[in-house]
Amino acid sequence: MLILGLETSCDETGVALYDMARGLLADALFSQVDIHVEYGGVVPELASRDHVRKVLPLLEQVLAEAGCTPQEIDGVAYTAGPGLVGALMVGATLARALAWGWGVPVLGVHHMEGHLLAPMLEDEHPQFPFVALLVSGGHTQLVRVDGIGQYRMLGESLDDAAGEAFDKAAKMLGLPYPGGPHIARMAQRGDPARFDFPRPMVNRPGLDFSFSGLKTYTLNTVAECRQASELTEQDRCDIARAFEDAVVATLVIKCRRALRQEALKTLVIAGGVSANLRLRSALERALDKEGARVFYPAAKYCTDNGAMIAYAGAQRLQAGQVDDEQTRVRPRWPMEELPPLDAAGAA
Amino acid sequence: MSVGMSSAPLDIIAPDEASMVACGAQLAAACEPGLVVFLQGELGMGKTTLSRGFMLALGHSGAVKSPTYTLVEPYRLAELQVYHFDLYRLGDPLELEFMGIRDYFTEESICLVEWPQRGTGVLPPADLVINIEREGLGRRLTLRAATALGSTVVTRMRASPPTA
Numbered sequence: 001m002l003i004l005g006l007e008t009s010c011d012e013t014g015v016a017l018y019d020m021a022r023g024l025l026a027d028a029l030f031s032q033v034d035i036h037v038e039y040g041g042v043v044p045e046l047a048s049r050d051h052v053r054k055v056l057p058l059l060e061q062v063l064a065e066a067g068c069t070p071q072e073i074d075g076v077a078y079t080a081g082p083g084l085v086g087a088l089m090v091g092a093t094l095a096r097a098l099a100w101g102w103g104v105p106v107l108g109v110h111h112m113e114g115h116l117l118a119p120m121l122e123d124e125h126p127q128f129p130f131v132a133l134l135v136s137g138g139h140t141q142l143v144r145v146d147g148i149g150q151y152r153m154l155g156e157s158l159d160d161a162a163g164e165a166f167d168k169a170a171k172m173l174g175l176p177y178p179g180g181p182h183i184a185r186m187a188q189r190g191d192p193a194r195f196d197f198p199r200p201m202v203n204r205p206g207l208d209f210s211f212s213g214l215k216t217y218t219l220n221t222v223a224e225c226r227q228a229s230e231l232t233e234q235d236r237c238d239i240a241r242a243f244e245d246a247v248v249a250t251l252v253i254k255c256r257r258a259l260r261q262e263a264l265k266t267l268v269i270a271g272g273v274s275a276n277l278r279l280r281s282a283l284e285r286a287l288d289k290e291g292a293r294v295f296y297p298a299a300k301y302c303t304d305n306g307a308m309i310a311y312a313g314a315q316r317l318q319a320g321q322v323d324d325e326q327t328r329v330r331p332r333w334p335m336e337e338l339p340p341l342d343a344a345g346a347a
Numbered sequence: 348m349s350v351g352m353s354s355a356p357l358d359i360i361a362p363d364e365a366s367m368v369a370c371g372a373q374l375a376a377a378c379e380p381g382l383v384v385f386l387q388g389e390l391g392m393g394k395t396t397l398s399r400g401f402m403l404a405l406g407h408s409g410a411v412k413s414p415t416y417t418l419v420e421p422y423r424l425a426e427l428q429v430y431h432f433d434l435y436r437l438g439d440p441l442e443l444e445f446m447g448i449r450d451y452f453t454e455e456s457i458c459l460v461e462w463p464q465r466g467t468g469v470l471p472p473a474d475l476v477i478n479i480e481r482e483g484l485g486r487r488l489t490l491r492a493a494t495a496l497g498s499t500v501v502t503r504m505r506a507s508p509p510t511a
Contacts (some may be wrong), residue, residue, distance in 0.1 A: 019375040067388065082417075083417075084417065085420065106504040136414035137416055146425075156410065157410070158411075158412070159395060159396075159399070159411070159412060159413055160410075160412075160413045160415070161396075161413070161416065164413060164415050164416060168415075171390060172390060172391075186422065208410075212395060212396065212413070213364070215390065215391050216393070218391070219389075219390060219391035220391075220484075223481075247351070255409075331417065332421070338468050
């Protein structure tokens with residue numbers, strides 16, 4: 001069963017072909033990050049306009065790469081939410097049009113389900129059940145995963161997402177967008193002992209996150225440095241280090257707490273922030289002591305991509321789940337509302 | 348009672364996060380459907396914290412997440428529809444037209460808008476503009492009415508200090 005996947009929920013246009021027997025055959029990504037850099041953030045209408053312009057050439061590219069014709073495609077999956085409504089509509093309308101033209105089933109996929117199943121694309125992939133940390137510019141969530149479509153939210157950010165905090169702290173330090181890699185690079189030259197940033201909410205029970213206060217703390221520290229003299233290169237490196245350490249420590253503590261609470265030994269981290277190397281090594285160290293293991297998607301599947309949508313869609317389409325003829329997108333879509341895979345045939 | 352631009356600005360000092368939440372609740376108690384509020388201030392001034400106090404006071408339970416990534420978060424609250432905008436990531440005000448911005452600003456809805464300056468020229472005018480600045484370790488909020496409705500809200504807030 002060969003499935004075409006389309007991802008257009010925010011910055012990236014992603015198209016991929018996944019086959020249930022042969023695995024991932026091709027995937028292509030067009031990122032609008034270059035366009036966004038000059039604005040210091042994501043530009044939604046430019047993003048969705050570019051989805052329109054890029055999605056068909058990307059489709060031709062993956063067909064050529066996989067050596068497939070459209071006649072071989074058995075179904076189409078697209079990101080139906082959550083995301084920007086204008087951006088989502090591009091993928092949704094194209095997916096429906098293609099599926100109708102080809103006479104194959106179509107299914108709207110949950111973007112975050114795509115992310116948390118992305119490690120399944122690897123040869124060495126985790127077994128259910130596991131705890132997943134989804135951590136990106138728009139989300140910070142801990143989810144218990146018992147199987148496809150069997151999700152229980154354990155905790156989430158009450159204000160800013162971790163990736164958003166990285167972007168905003170970067171802006172305060174005069175660094176370009178996206179902020180994560182720039183903060184990480186500066187942090188390498190930072191003195192970890194100079195500033196001690198708070199670890200938000202680690203002293204409170206529960207598994208929710210809050211990164212807004214850390215953003216304010218960073219702002220105050222920048223202001224204090226400016227007051228003393230001008231903000232030096234070393235100040236910026238030291239602040240970047242303290243900020244990154246605080247975010248990493250917070251995420252590690254909450255992941256460990258989630259695993260203990262759920263009595264599980266497998267953690268999956270996905271989303272753009274999961275590419276952060278300090279986070280990866282800190283998690284591996286902490287989980288090793290617990291006898292637990294951490295799995296990541298390959299670097300290129302940490303951020304938004306079409307492969308994860310093709311994979312998630314393929315599992316559900318194979319189980320007989322299909323959308324009716326109405327085009328729906330859901331800018332807000334709690335993951336717990338998804339049907340489990342087993343019940344899909346009956347639904 | 349004075350109306351429109353003539354009413355004097357109202358200054359409120361919020362020494363900490365809890366009093367910022369209380370200010371949001373005070374604003375919620377004074378507001379009416381159709382109100383458009385601009386929230387201005389640099390990164391980390393507490394615009395989303397103020398919005399959280401607003402939403403919680405109107406009966407929302409759960410998180411009030413930053414709308415930076417999503418641009419707008421809708422809240423269906425008892426009798427009220429509230430839209431919480433964050434235009435931080437907007438590159439050009441014209442992008443608002445593609446978002447269908449006019450559909451959000453109705454007589455029934457209340458709109459809180461962070462980073463409104465990024466939508467200048469396309470965004471409907473505000474009834475009330477709240478500037479947030481640093482004041483020691485806390486914040487100073489300056490509320491300026493721009494319409495009769497805004498003036499009514501400021502007058503109500505002046506009469507009912509926060510109870511945090």
